[in-house]
Amino acid sequence: xxxxxxxxxxxxxxxxxxxxxxxxxxxxxxxxxxxxxxxxxxxxxxxxxxxxxxxxxxxxxxxxxxxxxxxxxxxxxxxxxxxxxxx
Numbered sequence: 527x528x529x530x531x532x533x534x535x536x537x538x539x540x541x542x543x544x545x546x547x548x549x550x551x552x553x554x555x556x557x558x559x560x561x562x563x564x565x566x567x568x569x570x571x572x573x574x575x576x577x578x579x580x581x582x583x584x585x586x587x588x589x590x591x592x593x594x595x596x597x598x599x600x601x602x603x604x605x606x607x608x609x610x611x612x613x
Contacts, residue, residue: 530548530549530550531546531547531548531549531584531588531596532546532547532548532549533545533546533547533577533580533581533584534546534547534552534555534604535577535580536604537563540562540563540564541560541561541562541563542560542561542562542563542566542576543557543559543560544557544558544559544560544576544580544583544584545557545558546558546584546587550605558580558583558584558587559576559579559580559583561576581599584596
């Protein structure tokens with residue numbers, strides 16, 4: 527059985543934080559990266575570059591932990607319980 531891990535991106539204060547989290551909860555989530563929110567709001571290329579970098583960091587963490595690279599990536603909105611803007 528495969529563990530379902532996701533990359534969760536959240537605006538918190540002046541930062542956009544990237545977390546490694548289980549699919550259905552933020553409990554126990556691990557911060558893996560952070561960037562000033564102004565940079566991603568002003569430049570879509572910086573936003574995409576940060577997201578790509580965080581995917582690479584997450585993939586490396588998964589490979590180091592399990593010995594296997596992620597086989598698929600699914601992109602979608604955060605669960606309704608986690609939405610709400612600036613935490």
